[in-house]
Amino acid sequence: MPKIPVNIKFVSILLVLGFVFLMAGNGLLSLTNPDEVFYAQTAREMQQQHSWMTPYLFGSPQFEKPIMTFWLLRLSFDVAGATPFAARFFPAFFGIAGVVALYYLGWLGFRDGRKAFVSAVVLMSCGLYVGLSRTVFTDLIFTVFILLSLLAFWWGYAVEKRRQIGWVLFFAFSALAVLTKGPLGLIIPLSAVLLFLILRREFRLVAGGGFPLGLALFCLLALPWYVFMLKTYGNVFVHEFFYNDHWRRLVEAEHPAADRWYYYPLSTVGSMFPWSLFFVAAFAGFVKKLRQAPPFFWFLLSWVAVVFVIFQVAHSKLTSYVFPYFPALALMTGCFLEETHCVRLLKEVPARGPKALYLATGIFCLAFPVGMVVASSRFPQYVTDRTPVLIFAGILAAYLVVYIISSARRRFSWSFWMTAAFLPLLLVFALSMSPHFESYVSSREAGRYLREKADPGAPVLCSKFFARGIRFYTDRQIAVIDINGDGYFSPHPVEYLNTIEALRDYLKKRPETYAVLRKDYVNGLGRLMGDEYRHDVLYVAGDEHIVRIQPKGQGAGKI
Template identity: 30%
Template sequence: MGFDNGTTRKHVAFLFLFAILVYFVGNGSLTITDPVESNYTETAKEMLASGDWISPRIYGDYWYDKPVLFYWELIVAFQLFGVTDFAARFFPCLFLTASLFLTYAFGRHLYGARIGLIAAILLGASVEGWYVGHAVITDTTLFFAMSAMLAAFYLGYTRCGRRWVAWYYLASFLAGVAVLTKGPIGLCLPGLIILVFLAWQRRLKELLSLHILAGFVLFFAVCATWYVPMVELHGTAFLDTFLGVHNVLRATVPEHPKTSTWWFYLAVFLGGFFPWSVAGFPAAVKKMLHRDIHLPKDAATRFLVVWAVAVFVTFECMATKYITYTFPYMMPLAILFARYFAAHVQLTRVVAGAMTAFLVVAACVIASPKMDDHSGRLAAEALVPLAQQLEEESGETPIVVSYRTDYQTSLVYYSGILVERLEDRATIERLRPDGISWNAKDVMPFRAIEDLPADRDIILVTGAKGEHGGELEEKDLERSLTGEWKELTTAGNRRLFVRLAEK
């Protein structure tokens, strides 16, 4: 797997330039969006401000949604580049770039340098690869850690190199990294892949290898760096929410029932692996028509097939479905598809060139305004000077509430102002986190309508015209919230109203 010849050096240089062009150019103009990206960035921002790098927190309260590794990445990026959009997207882009080199190296080891290069291009110039490589989410780190772990296991299994046992220990370390990134799935999913592959190979005794068993010691040591302090600091509150809600509940009760359909991940494959899923479709149909489909006999292809199928089936069986959940199958898919596209060089060049150009344009021109539609950045730019003006005039910080619209964590992130979700007392009680339920995600600060003080300035944020909540007018607010309300401005997808304190 070493990069020791001229061809490999040219491939590495090409992939490096490709990654810079497709994954780093235009990053600074991509706004942090709701509802997912902003949770990560606001949590990292608050952890950095608090000086506590162990306990994730949001809105001043502890937050047990995900393990700590991705927050550490964001904190490091914020320290290096400041709290900017470029910094937030730096490590996702970096790990996707690393994943391209990993795909190249592993594909090169299995089938040769040409296959490895094409596989890396298929991964990098795909819709889902581009999306995950730019998104401020855990999936890119998980993808790299899990893919590298499985590749390391396979190299140990095939006794690659004189010191082949080191691959097993590297796999154990990377499994710990995956669990620090997204929880138990970081071990359970690759463990299932390895188990099925070894059963197919009739080599289950490999699991009893001293080096694999000893590797678990390393795995637990890596995990203990964060999980042990969290249990000691937060006890059952951490275990119930992190394991109970964000792992067990997510697997058994759909968070978004509309996506819980049997065809959801088929659509994700076609759209996410575009354009290669479409470009390779004629060959797939031809194979089916000629009944040229058979189980692979060589270990390498078996391993890739088990890897891809196990990921798909596992998440197909889970109740909660997300677009990015099946992303870990992209590396084996890219390597397997590369064998077809290697025989169609001209097609590959044309499609890859067109897709690369489109992705660069998407990052620099298309994505930014679309992302602003799902972000509170523009509203924050209007909110901050307004809040400062009211504070200067009254000598007291105004209360900021979000009313009859989707709550935007990005508004808090960009403005640095705590925004409370305004509801009546009965709704607040219904939404309050209690036990193992999806209410555990409603951690934003609430304020009851009945408790709005008359002697404080109030800034109210609601949906823009045509958006959810955008039908509100001043008279509607005066009727439902009392007092004299004045609409000040529309900023992006939000409108700002103000009610001055009674003199």
């Protein structure tokens, strides 16, 4: 029997692990508030409107995101229905594709299959990658297109006879990134490549025939949708998409608490968990050896630097914004792990550094089983039965004891794989416990109650955070109550009640109003409504209180 090439073995292992780490069980938890339901509802309304070009939300065109993610979601819904697994299928699929792409980039860059494989395992098992692969956002798909564009460039750079096709594919994948999240889909990879070529004094490579050909293909792929939107919606699209969702995020903080110089360094280290300590050590070592570093290291540095600078100067900051540099960070970390013998079984390896890193990681992770026991006691509303929590905490503690002993004995191959498996192990527990906490993260239960009990077609008054979820799970018209609030960063086409007068005018138009409110609004509802109305709390699902509001003197009606 012929020997299977090692790269095929590695890729096969990565595909199996990718399914387990990133896709298995994605249908167990209902779509969550507020973002997953935003994307899913937009795709479903595109179905209802028979539209493939214009995203819709709350019955009107919405211009917050480009079209690619909605195309993928609608395709998935057309095949399998608007289910949680269908909605999360393409993020998970791209997550697996990104892992394989990173392996090939590492193989081309390091010329070392083991370093490439270890890097891919680091990527697929770090916290942010697992989280974004299992949820409905644009960031994972956007990042994988950027990764593929940079892989294509490096292929052409490393293999001279592939230079032209490398440029063509670079621009093709950049075009898909632009259709996923906007102009940054070209700005990020092109800036990284140009910076690298300038640092290497090889800018002449841009003059090759593949560059203009690729640029022409980019225009052919990326521009038609934008031209359609500009011709169809004109200044409305320009104002919302380019000004509100791009320029405003550059000059104005959507989340002021995150607008700090240290936000991205700290959140990046945290999001690399459970590889955080290894990443810090890898990055420090990476910087030290840059003088004698091969070109691939300068390429990774250019990649990270461009992403960091672009988003560091912007006032709106979220960890997912810098996600495009996580593949590069995984390559740095994987190279460090392999070079410092962090993936070896040999006890005779004199590796104090890896031993210390694994031991520190294991000791830190002991906080998880301890935290589970404490949290299950202090927050009984989230855990109706402590027994499964205590059992899993015991299993996890035993797992970590074995991990620490293996690390102390320098059985680093065990330690490596146990580190990689830590988050999937937590995920098994979280998904098995999802019936206990689902109503706190999803509006599915509140939506079910409204569909069964409220008058068909009646609009629903919602607290701001619940509006998208209630729309998705009921398909009803929505009004938002947000007294003295500033509204959504990207305005939604819903009736928005941010004054007491607006609320009372809304109530006057209806014999009864169903509302889904936070507890603080329920407690203050009497003051907000005035003396003319009464309210009854009909049902509580997690943090969502379903309330019926009626004029005083009117019959209570059915519940």
